[in-house]
Amino acid sequence: MADVKKVATRASYGEALVELGAEHDDFVVLDADLAAATQTGKFKAAYPDRFFDAGIAESNLMGLAAGIATTGRVAFASTFAMFAAGRAFEQVRNSIGYPHLNVKIGATHAGISVGEDGATHQCCEDIALMRTIPGMTVIVPSDDVEAKAAVRAAYEFDGPVYMRFGRLAVPVINDHDGYEFEIGRGIKLREGKDVTIVACGLMVQAALEAAETLATKGIDAEVINIHTIKPLDEDVIVESATKTGRVVTCEEHSVIGGLGDAVCAALAEKHPVPVKKVGVNDVFGESGPAVDLLHKYGLDAEGIVAAVEAFMA
Amino acid sequence: MSDDELKKVANEVRRGIVTAVHAAKSGHPGGSLGAADIITYLYFEEMNIDPADPHKADRDRFVLSKGHCAPALYSVLAERGYFPKEDLETLRHIGSHLQGHPNMNDTPGVDMSTGSLGQGISAAVGMALAAKHWGDAYRTYCLLGDGEIEEGQVWEAAMFAGNHALDNLCLIVDHNGLQIDGTIEEVNSAMPIADKFRAFKFHVIEVADGNDMAQIRAAFAEARATEGAPTCIVCETVKGKGVSFMENNVGWHGKAPNDEQFEQAMAELAKEA
Numbered sequence: 001m002a003d004v005k006k007v008a009t010r011a012s013y014g015e016a017l018v019e020l021g022a023e024h025d026d027f028v029v030l031d032a033d034l035a036a037a038t039q040t041g042k043f044k045a046a047y048p049d050r051f052f053d054a055g056i057a058e059s060n061l062m063g064l065a066a067g068i069a070t071t072g073r074v075a076f077a078s079t080f081a082m083f084a085a086g087r088a089f090e091q092v093r094n095s096i097g098y099p100h101l102n103v104k105i106g107a108t109h110a111g112i113s114v115g116e117d118g119a120t121h122q123c124c125e126d127i128a129l130m131r132t133i134p135g136m137t138v139i140v141p142s143d144d145v146e147a148k149a150a151v152r153a154a155y156e157f158d159g160p161v162y163m164r165f166g167r168l169a170v171p172v173i174n175d176h177d178g179y180e181f182e183i184g185r186g187i188k189l190r191e192g193k194d195v196t197i198v199a200c201g202l203m204v205q206a207a208l209e210a211a212e213t214l215a216t217k218g219i220d221a222e223v224i225n226i227h228t229i230k231p232l233d234e235d236v237i238v239e240s241a242t243k244t245g246r247v248v249t250c251e252e253h254s255v256i257g258g259l260g261d262a263v264c265a266a267l268a269e270k271h272p273v274p275v276k277k278v279g280v281n282d283v284f285g286e287s288g289p290a291v292d293l294l295h296k297y298g299l300d301a302e303g304i305v306a307a308v309e310a311f312m313a
Numbered sequence: 314m315s316d317d318e319l320k321k322v323a324n325e326v327r328r329g330i331v332t333a334v335h336a337a338k339s340g341h342p343g344g345s346l347g348a349a350d351i352i353t354y355l356y357f358e359e360m361n362i363d364p365a366d367p368h369k370a371d372r373d374r375f376v377l378s379k380g381h382c383a384p385a386l387y388s389v390l391a392e393r394g395y396f397p398k399e400d401l402e403t404l405r406h407i408g409s410h411l412q413g414h415p416n417m418n419d420t421p422g423v424d425m426s427t428g429s430l431g432q433g434i435s436a437a438v439g440m441a442l443a444a445k446h447w448g449d450a451y452r453t454y455c456l457l458g459d460g461e462i463e464e465g466q467v468w469e470a471a472m473f474a475g476n477h478a479l480d481n482l483c484l485i486v487d488h489n490g491l492q493i494d495g496t497i498e499e500v501n502s503a504m505p506i507a508d509k510f511r512a513f514k515f516h517v518i519e520v521a522d523g524n525d526m527a528q529i530r531a532a533f534a535e536a537r538a539t540e541g542a543p544t545c546i547v548c549e550t551v552k553g554k555g556v557s558f559m560e561n562n563v564g565w566h567g568k569a570p571n572d573e574q575f576e577q578a579m580a581e582l583a584k585e586a
């Protein structure tokens with residue numbers, strides 16, 4: 001896959017906002033002094049009057065967005081995942097979640113693929129935090145195509161949405177006819193009968209790659225892209241688990257509270273099967289090149305293959 | 314309405330506050346009584362609102378950033394006709410639309426859900442910003458506590474409002490000098506309050522008696538006439554105002570009167586009227 005096109009989903013976010021801005025003037029975009037990094041700077045360049053910078057003040061960023069949304073318009077609020085879901089958790093919960101306002105949180109630089117900035121900026125807890133808020137929709141797009149579709153869907157959706165984007169350029173895997181994005185609907189990417197691999201974000205591509213390798217080892221893996229962690233498409237997961245009898249979840253996030261736990265909860269109630277969670281194993285990250293970090297923490301195709309093989313043994 | 318008429322309304326509002334908190338057997342009577350005159354003035358004189366159409370697009374907005382004083386807001390809204398006054402006795406009861414802290418999706422007339430201190434002001438600034446951006450004529454009012462402004466988010470929001478010269482925004486600091494753990498000086502004072510807001514590019518109006526309708530009226534008139542900067546009205550108020558044993562007594566920050574105390578409070582407020 002050497003010549004495959006790669007795009008960071010944060011870049012997709014910025015571009016999608018610009019596209020949306022050409023069609024609608026009932027939304028504004030806010031950032032917290034990270035417009036260049038979150039890529040909302042693209043929107044700022046295109047529509048300077050419709051962009052507001054809260055400065056380095058994420059609590060106020062979320063409150064401003066909430067206040068704007070009370071007027072019936074939409075506010076996109078952007079910063080790094082660490083600050084959107086972490087620092088401003090309570091503002092998101094009480095000022096956005098509780099009144100169920102139309103704030104769309106564009107959280108970038110999620111996970112350890114932030115790279116060199118290290119553990120303070122590598123948020124591996126945001127999915128867990130955001131999915132505990134009643135009425136919050138949580139989307140983790142896998143690539144450029146999905147990220148852009150998610151931004152549009154979030155704008156059209158009635159209620160708060162948390163979108164998780166990455167810093168690292170990742171392969172574009174959904175640029176084909178027939179790709180359809182619907183909030184809360186998982187996408188089966190590969191049929192298989194031995195094990196179900198459920199993934200989100202950049203782990204979707206890794207899962208597909210892992211499935212190819214596993215096939216050469218006689219393991220026929222089904223791969224499901226769960227781009228919406230909440231509400232979770234339980235049906236597609238249960239249906240697949242019923243067929244394969246084993247599920248491996250893959251996320252660039254803590255194994256506590258994220259996709260893996262969401263899947264476990266659904267399966268425990270509807271169709272209990274053994275589950276292996278691939279993710280960040282209750283540790284902080286560290287500085288280093290993103291790709292090397294992903295490898296070290298087992299968050300690449302090789303790591304998934306190893307986890308599946310051990311699980312199947 | 315004349316100042317005397319407004320004073321009578323505020324007294325009715327106080328009776329509603331005491332009734333609600335007594336019925337709830339919990340809540341925050343002290344701050345609610347102290348802020349009763351300010352909120353009464355806003356809803357009966359200052360703001361463009363319509364109780365028959367709580368969501369009308371061009372209404373002025375009020376955000377009770379010190380959300381624990383919900384009994385004052387509820388009592389004013391009931392007195393103004395947003396919902397029946399009898400509802401006040403359901404405060405904090407299961408199934409009531411009157412939650413312990415305001416919820417915009419439950420209570421007619423509530424413009425923002427608040428209660429976690431420091432957050433309401435950000436939403437108010439967002440409302441004012443939206444009005445500027447889309448050319449809406451409404452004004453936004455936001456009531457803060459002098460203890461609440463110890464929250465860092467208040468100053469994040471104030472910095473933004475000042476830098477964006479949001480002259481459609483009017484903050485009111487309910488300066489009663491008391492917070493749960495004691496006087497604001499004892500706990501962690503944000504004094505000098507007026508100077509701080511001036512430094513954050515606000516036009517600041519200091520009201521010596523924030524329980525006096527004439528002074529409240531003058532302050533809001535000045536705020537409305539102010540261009541090029543947001544206004545902050547710092548109102549010196551008496552916590553527990555109108556009920557002798559609650560006045561300036563921090564013990565009544567978050568405690569409901571028992572039956573005997575309730576009778577005494579209502580008797581005192583009856584005399585006022």
